Amino acid sequence: MTMFGLREKCGIAGVFGYPEAANLVYLCLYALQHRGQESAGIASTDGRDIYIKKEMGLVAEIFNEEKLSRLKGFAAIGHNRYSTTGESTLKNAQPLVVNFKYGSLAIAHNGNLVNAHTIRKELEETGSIFQSTMDTEVIVHLIARSKYSNFRDSLNDALTKIKGAFSIVMLKENELIGIRDPWGIRPLALGRLKNAYVIASETCAFDLIGAEYVRDIKPGEVISINEKGVESWFPFEEQELKHCIFEYIYFSRPDSIVFGKEVYEIRFNFGRQLARESDTEADMVIPVPDSGIVAALGFSRESGIPFELGLIRNHYIGRTFIEPSESIRHFGVKIKLNPVRELIKGKRVIVIDDSIVRGTTSRKIIKMIRAAGAKEVHMKISSPPITHPCFYGIDTPTRRELIASSHTVEEIRKYTTADSVQYLSLEGMIKATGYTEKEHPFCLACFTGKYPLKFQ
Ligand code: AMP
Ligand code: SF4
Numbered sequence: 001m002t003m004f005g006l007r008e009k010c011g012i013a014g015v016f017g018y019p020e021a022a023n024l025v026y027l028c029l030y031a032l033q034h035r036g037q038e039s040a041g042i043a044s045t046d047g048r049d050i051y052i053k054k055e056m057g058l059v060a061e062i063f064n065e066e067k068l069s070r071l072k073g074f075a076a077i078g079h080n081r082y083s084t085t086g087e088s089t090l091k092n093a094q095p096l097v098v099n100f101k102y103g104s105l106a107i108a109h110n111g112n113l114v115n116a117h118t119i120r121k122e123l124e125e126t127g128s129i130f131q132s133t134m135d136t137e138v139i140v141h142l143i144a145r146s147k148y149s150n151f152r153d154s155l156n157d158a159l160t161k162i163k164g165a166f167s168i169v170m171l172k173e174n175e176l177i178g179i180r181d182p183w184g185i186r187p188l189a190l191g192r193l194k195n196a197y198v199i200a201s202e203t204c205a206f207d208l209i210g211a212e213y214v215r216d217i218k219p220g221e222v223i224s225i226n227e228k229g230v231e232s233w234f235p236f237e238e239q240e241l242k243h244c245i246f247e248y249i250y251f252s253r254p255d256s257i258v259f260g261k262e263v264y265e266i267r268f269n270f271g272r273q274l275a276r277e278s279d280t281e282a283d284m285v286i287p288v289p290d291s292g293i294v295a296a297l298g299f300s301r302e303s304g305i306p307f308e309l310g311l312i313r314n315h316y317i318g319r320t321f322i323e324p325s326e327s328i329r330h331f332g333v334k335i336k337l338n339p340v341r342e343l344i345k346g347k348r349v350i351v352i353d354d355s356i357v358r359g360t361t362s363r364k365i366i367k368m369i370r371a372a373g374a375k376e377v378h379m380k381i382s383s384p385p386i387t388h389p390c391f392y393g394i395d396t397p398t399r400r401e402l403i404a405s406s407h408t409v410e411e412i413r414k415y416t417t418a419d420s421v422q423y424l425s426l427e428g429m430i431k432a433t434g435y436t437e438k439e440h441p442f443c444l445a446c447f448t449g450k451y452p453l454k455f456q
Contacts, residue, residue: 076171
């Protein structure tokens with residue numbers, strides 16, 4: 001089955017009521033760069049027209065003063081996108097801008113629809129022509145073809161037809177709209193900067209521009225902001241909450257408040273819980289930078305084993321994970337990290353990372369630390385084994401490529417060449433978030449295979 005936009009993970013932002021709104025959105029996207037490094041775009045409005053600039057690459061590389069100055073107006077939305085090859089073309093970069101019966105509309109989306117394929121087929125059979133493979137375009141077609149004759153009813157009509165993970169920002173000539181799916185899978189927060197409103201995937205974007213975090217946009221909520229103020233409504237049927245726990249494990253920045261809690265605190269607790277579940281004796285705890293740092297601090301605090309920065313990261317290269325080919329990915333770990341030899345030599349070392357995907361990173365790092373003279377290398381992971389791919393907007397490879405889908409922990413230990421490998425237990429992870437196993441509001445499908453929403 002073709003799944004459109006399968007591997008999208010993104011950052012989105014919107015501003016309403018600020019002169020040169022595009023500049024603020026640019027800064028928000030800069031703070032959200034970790035959510036997507038493939039392309040970025042901003043659409044703005046001055047109340048008459050919608051202006052758009054999008055390109056492949058990083059936010060800071062794409063935009064300059066001159067390009068930003070052409071994005072005129074008091075309202076703007078923006079998007080950072082990451083997706084794997086095949087799909088990575090400018091055609092699929094967002095925001096998407098259309099002109100239709102309701103005027104101009106720009107839209108940007110984080111997540112994946114599970115029924116985009118079915119809807120798209122239906123729409124194509126009845127004459128719709130698509131220009132991209134983005135789920136976002138499906139939403140636009142549904143609005144355009146709704147039986148209702150005004151924008152708001154058509155929007156609500158379209159929204160009730162889509163299923164999946166969707167945090168969305170939309171821009172009309174005089175309106176900014178933020179939408180979150182009723183399962184609350186991906187985050188979306190509302191902030192304020194003087195008289196302006198800001199919407200962003202994560203609150204770290206507010207911090208950069210000096211905006212105040214007001215609250216999360218609620219699961220199933222549509223927020224409309226125009227010159228009269230803020231309106232909110234809930235067009236969806238209520239659903240069981242399924243916040244993506246991976247936002248806490250890896251994806252969100254530790255300084256963001258996501259799903260009502262600071263990511264740092266939860267990630268620290270994952271490390272603490274991992275230590276409670278561990279009986280390994282060691283001389284030091286070393287994080288894989290940057291992904292393992294906060295959990296390693298928690299582990300060290302709980303176990304009393306000293307925390308050391310035994311691996312030094314070169315900050316001026318991208319994440320190895322996004323390198324396109326296997327050969328470069330192998331090479332990438334070496335460019336990125338170097339061990340501190342004198343510190344490690346002759347020592348029993350615990351290495352902490354947030355997750356193992358294919359196993360490539362762990363294997364390289366363990367070999368590197370052993371080559372630097374470590375006596376023992378124990379790998380500890382602050383989440384359970386990832387056995388299933390994500391269909392809701394986090395980029396994970398296919399099931400076959402996920403090492404834990406077909407290998408036991410002992411086999412993973414052998415592959416990574418570690419003296420031991422330990423994962424955080426599923427129950428321990430949930431407990432560390434402060435919820436009981438029964439009452440937790442999380443999607444755990446990549447660890448359990450229990451997908452809350454099926455592909456249609
Ligand atoms: P791997 O070498 O494939 O096992 O990748 C493991 C590394 O990828 C870990 O250091 C994680 O922090 C990182 N990681 C986990 N999930 C993702 C993701 N969805 N996108 C990018 N990197 C990831
Ligand atoms: Fe998040 Fe995993 Fe669920 Fe995807 S499958 S939404 S990564 S918890």
